[in-house]
Structure formats: C-alpha cells, structure tokens
Amino acid sequence: xxxxxxxxxxxxxxxxxxxxxxxxxxxxxxxxxxxxxxxxxxxxxxxxxxxxxxxxxxxxxxxxxxxxxxxxxxxxxxxxxxxxxxxxxxxxxxxxxxxxxxxxxxxxxxxxxxxxxxxx
Amino acid sequence: xxxxxxxxxxxxxxxxxxxxxxxxxxxxxxxxxxxxxxxxxxxxxxxxxxxxxxxxxxxxxxxxxxxxxxxxxxxxxxxxxxxxxxxxxxxxxxxxxxxxxxxxxxxxxx
Numbered sequence: 001x002x003x004x005x006x007x008x009x010x011x012x013x014x015x016x017x018x019x020x021x022x023x024x025x026x027x028x029x030x031x032x033x034x035x036x037x038x039x040x041x042x043x044x045x046x047x048x049x050x051x052x053x054x055x056x057x058x059x060x061x062x063x064x065x066x067x068x069x070x071x072x073x074x075x076x077x078x079x080x081x082x083x084x085x086x087x088x089x090x091x092x093x094x095x096x097x098x099x100x101x102x103x104x105x106x107x108x109x110x111x112x113x114x115x116x117x118x119x120x
Numbered sequence: 121x122x123x124x125x126x127x128x129x130x131x132x133x134x135x136x137x138x139x140x141x142x143x144x145x146x147x148x149x150x151x152x153x154x155x156x157x158x159x160x161x162x163x164x165x166x167x168x169x170x171x172x173x174x175x176x177x178x179x180x181x182x183x184x185x186x187x188x189x190x191x192x193x194x195x196x197x198x199x200x201x202x203x204x205x206x207x208x209x210x211x212x213x214x215x216x217x218x219x220x221x222x223x224x225x226x227x228x229x230x
Contacts, residue, residue: 037164044224045156045164045207095163102169105211106154110163 002026004096004111011117012086020081020114022096030054030074033099035107036081038092038116048094049081050105064090086118122146122210126222133229137198141225143191143208152211155184155193158224159204167206168193195227203229 008020020036035050049070051058058070069082079096093113100106123146133139143153151171158164166175168184171191181196195202208222 039158044205045158045221047221100166100169103152103211106166106169107156107164107209108166108175110165112163 002098002109004098004109006094006096006111006114009094009114009116011119013120014086014088014118016086017082017084018086018116020083020094020096020116022079022081022111024077024079024096024098027098029077032101033104034070034072034079035097035099035105036070036079037095037097037107037110038090039095039113040089040092046092050099051079052104083116086116088118090116091118092116122149122220124208124210124220124222126206126208126225128225129223130226130228133198133227135198135200135229138194138196139198139227141193141206141208141227143186143193143222145189145191145210148188149210151187153184153186153191154209154211155182156207156209156221157204158207164207198229200229203227 003025005023012018033052036048038046038048049060051070055072067085072079093115095113096111097107098109100108125144127142153171155168156164167178171186172184183194185192205224205226207224
C-alpha cells in the first residue's frame with residue numbers, strides 16, 4: 001500500500017526555519033512527481049511546492065517563493081521542504097502528496113499531514 | 121494566472137437528496153479539472169480527474185461534468201458520510217500556477 005509519512009513539524013518562532021520530511025513507500029518513488037500542499041486554519045487547501053520525478057524541475061506558490069525549497073532523494077525515497085523566514089501565515093497542516101501517473105499535478109495520494117505553527 | 125471559483129461556499133442538504141457544486145475557471149482549461157473530498161482530520165481524497173473520470177473505488181453517486189470554463193460536481197442520493205469540503209483543481213503538467221485549487225465548498229448532510 002502507498003504510504004507517505006511526514007515529519008519535522010512543530011512550533012517555531014517567526015523568522016526561523018523548519019525542515020519537513022516525507023518518507024514514501026509502496027510505490028516506485030522515482031516514477032512520480034511529489035508535492036507539498038497545506039491547509040491553514042479556516043482556509044482552504046493551498047498547493048505549496050512541487051518537484052518532478054528526477055528533481056530537475058521545481059515550482060513554488062508565490063506565497064512561499066524565495067523562502068521555501070523542495071528537494072528529493074530517490075535513493076532514500078524521501079522528499080523534503082526547507083522552510084526559511086517563516087511567517088505566522090505559514091501556520092498550517094502540511095501534506096506530502098504524490099503526483100499521478102496521468103498528470104504530474106494531479107494529487108492522487110496524500111499523507112496524514114504534519115502541523116506547523118509559527119508563533120512567538 | 122488562472123483562477124478557480126467555486127459556488128456555493130456552503131451547502132446543506134438532506135439524506136437522499138442530490139447536490140451540485142459549481143467551479144468556474146477564469147479561462148478555457150479544456151477538461152483539466154480534478155475534484156477532491158476533504159473530511160476534518162482526514163487526508164484529502166481524489167475523486168475525479170479529467171472533469172468526469174471517476175477514480176476507482178469512488179461511489180458512482182459522485183459525478184463530474186464540464187469543459188472549457190464551467191465544471192460541476194454532483195453528489196446523488198446523499199449520505200451523512202458525504203459531509204466534507206469539496207475542492208476543484210485546475211491541473212497541468214508542471215505549469216506552476218495551473219495547480220490552483222478552488223476555495224472549497226463545504227457540504228453538510230443532515
């Protein structure tokens with residue numbers, strides 16, 4: 001079965017950094033794009049960042065561009081999100097998401113999510 | 121950037137009824153639309169791709185339609201378990217802003 005397990009979340013002060021990790025299993029990891037999507041309190045789902053199967057192409061939402069960096073290690077079957085210069089509005093539940101074979105940006109499987117709270 | 125606008129924001133319905141959620145794209149996106157279901161405390165679930173293709177194991181009570189700029193998700197014969205927030209999404213192969221999700225429609229089934 002497909003599994004995506006996020007880790008690394010927690011409480012952090014504004015301006016500080018945090019690194020999220022996602023461990024994948026149950027599928028051929030290096031065949032698929034991977035994404036991070038977040039759900040902020042009282043708001044809807046927001047796509048944050050994505051990376052192609054080989055890591056050659058990455059993209060970011062405007063709200064995090066220049067502050068967040070996505071990366072992957074196909075040997076370890078993991079994808080990370082380095083979050084710098086965190087803001088209170090980055091507070092959210094962050095989901096690790098697998099892209100579909102049909103289209104890289106269809107989110108066909110989601111992890112359970114990891115909470116990130118940015119507060120002083 | 122393409123915008124996806126859902127309506128209504130919230131809808132209440134009774135068990136056994138049907139409900140339709142609308143999603144409008146700010147420009148022609150052919151049939152590059154997916155729908156997701158998100159229940160509180162659960163991971164979101166992919167329901168439909170290509171505007172109308174049902175994912176495996178999704179009940180046939182769910183259906184999608186539309187092309188161009190107007191898309192709908194219909195849930196027939198509602199069950200209490202259908203209570204959730206539903207999102208449409210414009211997708212494309214790594215075209216940045218084209219991953220945008222709608223703002224969501226909260227469905228309450230009573």
